Amino acid sequence: MCLAVPAQIIEISGSRARVSLAGNVREADLSLLEQATVGDWVLVHAGFALEKLSPEDAEETLNLMMQLQGDGGEEP
Amino acid sequence: MVDERIVLAHGGGGALTRELVEGIIVPTLGGVPEALPDAAPIPGADELAFTTDSFVVKPLFFRGGDIGSLSVHGTVNDLAVSGAEPLALSMSLILEEGLDIALLRRVLESAAEAAQAAGVRIITGDTKVVAHGEADQLFITTAGVGRRRIQISPRGLREGDRVLINGPIADHGIAVMSERQGIQFETQVRSDSASVWPFVRALIDGGIEIHGMRDPTRGGLAACCAELANDSGVTIQLEESALPIRPEVRGACEMLGLDPLNVANEGKVVAFVPASHAAKALDILKAIAGGERAAIIGRVTARRSVAACLKTRFGGERVVEMPYGEDLPRIC
């Protein structure tokens, strides 16, 4: 019940926003936040932004997420 | 709970599909339900390989492909990973009453283009129309014939073999899912739908000894490895840090709670070669257009209690399971 990812707000329209994670863009609802601006990083769960993240904190989460990337084959 | 009805997961390429095929379909049709290959030798003419496939993808058009090009690539790839040079395809169409003919034309043009690029001809086909509501726009069924270049045993994996793949995983599944009602999101991810014959041909021409090959379509890399390991009585151990995945694809999987190992690919070939051939095989794959991110992603070991596993970046290990068959977005 805790699957949430950082995403950056790229557009706001009323209480809805378009948010981007690694180039994937989806709508998120901002009603649970006091305030948000384009460019802010937010934590998104089931289509809702739950909290704002500092860019450094968002980057840390993204780095951890992408840590599981394959960057090369094992030695043959 | 006994399955008395077909559920969507039966078509997912995972455990349920396997049960249906091996438990009911193949035995009832008089076949032996073991180590089923992607393409089969034709009795009495076993220099030829024969395969069949159906295409029901929705939406019909997606980033990086469409049902037309997909139907060509999927069929050609079944032949290629069986070690056969694809020669010709049949294409049968089931059309829903009311389908826009301009749309049909686009699909067929795409199929024709894909066939030409893949060096195969579509030589025969069939067309049926059903009433509105009896088919979802358009289904395509194909059959393919190829000329066997090498013999690959369906039980050929050997301890010590290395596992290679020609590029990043999960592109196709994410591209298609991104357009699914209720889940849709905008993305740059494109399906990897393509013929893998250039990769296979290069490996064969390069003298690589190939113990096994498969195209990891529905059910993803997980289903592919679990099946092949079971067929050969070995265990396949994948290296998490070696798996090529695009960051956009990783991000989409994290967002939806999907495991990239379970997500479909349509332009990938997984090859199992002896350790002594692995470095050369990797160079060969990387030299083919589209193979820049080819990688050695694991090895075959003696059979353990699990068919397939993944060594994690933390030095731990987890089981790579045959997926159930329907990969769905989660909140948990």
Added chain:
Amino acid sequence: MRNLDPEPLIERVNRAARDIGRHVRIMEVCGTHTHAIGRGGLRAIMPPNVELVSGPGCPVCVTSQCDVERMLLLAKQPGLVTCTFGDMIRVPGVTSNLERERSEGADVRIVYSPIDALELAKRETDREVVFLAVGFETTSPGVASVVLQAHQQGMDNFSLYVSHKLVLPAMEAVLSGGSRIDAFLTPGHVSVIIGAEAYDPLALKYSVPCVVTGFEPSDVLEGIAMALEYLDEGEIGSFVQYTRAIKPGGNRCAWDTLMRAFDVADGEWRGLGVIPGSALALKPAFSKFDSIERYHLPEVEAVELPGCRCGEVLKGLLHPPECPLFGNRCTPRTPIGPCMVSSEGSCAARYKYG
């Protein structure tokens, strides 16, 4: 930026485990943590004196039998569109599940967000749409917001089946049930909403350190290391590993939104029975969005599941193989209780990883 590289973290866990010496049981109460532990293969690299126990952390799997049967009744209603998170689709009822109902013609649609269900109801005005609202405090504020939006927009073809649960009462039930738990990894995203301070009373009452932990495997390793260190130093209280996302006091706005739409109520947990104050119910002002009222859903008696010991497993009192049903009548393909229903529940995890 903090160093969350695996190797130093593993060394830190090993060092802390050596320092503490004795056998330690750390419980996580979040299905996503169980998943992260499985995904990272972390069980295999734990020091021998550190035992990771999975608690009642999967809100989907602890959905009561009555709730599941009523959800299936809804799905069977002709003309009704049932929207659900993917997690629910194979949760077993007595004879069926949502997947089976869909195969028999029910209009069951997987959605990513309750907003999708609301938008569907706005688009298909001639259909009635119900959303199966499950989840802990991470999910319920969003659902509350959707209820408020539906109310404000005067929607009359949309309703919810409410099966939301709260984490703290479940933790209390575990600790008061006699299980020896030395420390908790508390759910990072639930805590984004309720704040780390929410666990202070429980931590002090039962003398357990609680560490709010994130969900990458590196986060879990750091959380375990911190839990061991606090235990060794005798430090009691609620601490934060997941500093990236936790703000003091949690998200007040989200909590207020939740409390505008819902009241706290008693909840029935599959395998655990009734836990007081552990669930949410729609406030009377929003009863028109309650599908139980709207469709007159009957109370459904729970069916005895003879031999099912999930309650004890969920509380950390029993190991999965000690349950008589484990591995024979109860498997991931034919799950009986929540511990096997969840793909990463205690029993499912044990079945897979051995």
